[in-house]
Amino acid sequence: MVICETVSYGYIRKASLKPWDSISENIQTCTGNDFVIDSQQSIGGGCINEAYKITGKTVPGKKVQTWFVKLNQANGLEMFEAEHRGLQEMADTNAIRVPNPLCSGIAENKSYLIMEYIELTSRGADPLQLGQQFAAMPKVTKDQFGYVCENTIGSPPPINPPVKYCLTFWQKHRLGFQLQLASRKGGGRNLQRKGEQLVCRFSALFTNYQPKASLLHGDQWGGNCSGDDEGNPVIYDPAVYYGDHEADLAMTELFGGFGGNFYSAYAEVFPVDAGYPVRKILYNLYHILNHFNLFGGGYATQAESMIDQLLAELG
Numbered sequence: 001m002v003i004c005e006t007v008s009y010g011y012i013r014k015a016s017l018k019p020w021d022s023i024s025e026n027i028q029t030c031t032g033n034d035f036v037i038d039s040q041q042s043i044g045g046g047c048i049n050e051a052y053k054i055t056g057k058t059v060p061g062k063k064v065q066t067w068f069v070k071l072n073q074a075n076g077l078e079m080f081e082a083e084h085r086g087l088q089e090m091a092d093t094n095a096i097r098v099p100n101p102l103c104s105g106i107a108e109n110k111s112y113l114i115m116e117y118i119e120l121t122s123r124g125a126d127p128l129q130l131g132q133q134f135a136a137m138p139k140v141t142k143d144q145f146g147y148v149c150e151n152t153i154g155s156p157p158p159i160n161p162p163v164k165y166c167l168t169f170w171q172k173h174r175l176g177f178q179l180q181l182a183s184r185k186g187g188g189r190n191l192q193r194k195g196e197q198l199v200c201r202f203s204a205l206f207t208n209y210q211p212k213a214s215l216l217h218g219d220q221w222g223g224n225c226s227g228d229d230e231g232n233p234v235i236y237d238p239a240v241y242y243g244d245h246e247a248d249l250a251m252t253e254l255f256g257g258f259g260g261n262f263y264s265a266y267a268e269v270f271p272v273d274a275g276y277p278v279r280k281i282l283y284n285l286y287h288i289l290n291h292f293n294l295f296g297g298g299y300a301t302q303a304e305s306m307i308d309q310l311l312a313e314l315g
Contacts, residue, residue, distance in 0.1 A: 019107030023069060024056065027114060030103045033058045035065060048072070048152075053117055068099060068117040071110050080104040080113035082151035086240030087115065089215065093140050096133035097234045118234055120226040125233035127258060130225065131265030133233055134252075138214030138245035138270060145169040145213045147241040153219050153290055160241050166211050167203050169243065170282075175199050178289035185293050187300045194307045195289075201314050202282055209275050211244035220248050221255050245270060250280035254287055278313050281306050 020037050027035045037056040044051075050071040057064055070080065084101040091098050100116040146169055147160035159173040179187075179195040217224070218239035225235045249266065252258050266272070285306045292299035 019071075019110045019112065020054070022105075022107030023054075023112055023114065026103050026105055026107075027056075027065075027067065030114075031065075033065075040069075043068075049076070066117040067102065068115050070113045070115075072112075074106050074109050074111050077104065077106055077111040078150075079152045080111055082149050082240075083238065084113055084115075085149065086151060086218075086238045087236075089240060090137060090217070090235070090238060093137050093215065095136035095139070096130075097228065097232050098238075099234070099236055119229050120234065121229055121231070123227060123231070125225060125227035126231055127262040128265045129231075130233040130258065131262040132269050134217075134220070134235070134248075134262075135245075135266040135269035138216060138248065140215040141212045142215075142242050143213065145241075145243055146173065151218070151239045151241070153239045153287075158218070158239055158241065162242075166213070166244055167206060170202075170286075171199050174286045175202075175282075175289070178286060178293060181293040182289055182300070182303075185296065187292060187303075191300055191304045191307070194304060194311065198282075198307050198310055198314075202310065204314055205275060205279050205282060205310075209273050209279075211246065213242040214245040214248075216241055216243050216245065216248045218243075218248070220251050222252075222258065223255075244279075244283070246273070246276050246279055247283040247286075249276070250283040251287060253280060254284050278310070281309055285310070 020040065024035055024037045035056050035058055037054050039055050041053040041055070042050070043053055052069045052071070053066060054069055055064060055066050072079065081104050084104050087098050087101045090096070091100050097118070099118055102114040102116070104111070104113045106112070144162040144164055145166050146162040148162070150160055151158060159177050161173060163169045163173070175195065176199055179192060179199070182195070183192050217235055218241050219237060220235065224237045225233060228234050249272070252262070257263075285303060288299055288303045288306060292303055
């Protein structure tokens with residue numbers, strides 16, 4: 001999760017310096033068309049990666065092409081490869097628009113990810129359409145929870161080993177993992193003690209609920225969605241895995257929510273179980289613990305309060 005992510009435009013300069021030559025060559029290889037970069041435009045706001053809009057022409061047709069490029073240090077390649085895989089998997093559902101990934105690689109000690117450039121509007125997406133389309137994506141399911149690779153929400157990587165049961169996945173690879181990190185971060189004995197109690201007991205929240213392993217965005221807050229120039233919803237910056245659809249839905253409520261029309265439209269496509277209002281606290285606890293492990297501060301107090309709520313529900 002990158003809570004300072006925005007889309008704002010910066011300066012434009014001629015793309016004459018490396019790694020742009022190598023990136024241009026890779027675009028040619030992947031598209032089968034000659035491509036020469038005319039300009040690169042820095043897009044500010046990202047906390048982890050550099051981001052650019054690059055524009056160029058094909059030769060000899062002179063057709064203009066525009067791409068979105070993320071850059072990081074060379075050791076960021078696995079992160080970009082995971083994002084590439086996740087974007088492609090979401091795009092293949094045809095449920096909701098995502099930037100189609102083109103390729104990733106390393107050039108001049110920089111890792112990069114190249115994807116479709118989508119002009120986003122300041123109006124954002126229509127909430128009804130967003131709710132309907134976002135609910136359609138988790139209709140795609142698999143037999144196991146987790147994912148084929150690790151990916152990124154901030155710096156600590158989510159641990160995604162495929163497992164058969166949702167409870168096992170959350171006990172070991174979501175809450176358990178974040179609590180271990182929080183202990184090393186100095187989260188305090190009460191947080192650790194109560195967290196361990198919750199890990200042992202929260203299965204009672206699933207007594208009459210058996211979630212399927214659904215395709216999830218994994219980091220779906222308001223900063224990771226918008227609308228294109230035709231008003232179609234667009235989602236991006238994923239941390240894809242297969243899990244309970246309620247986990248994605250819960251995160252949409254974590255930082256202000258998406259509005260009543262979104263949730264009513266979602267429920268029409270994917271009805272929400274009666275136990276969701278309590279389980280969403282469990283699912284969002286993971287993100288608050290992750291925020292504590294990233295940023296420290298008051299997130300530990302917020303996490304402990306959420307654990308208290310859940311333990312009170314469990315009696």
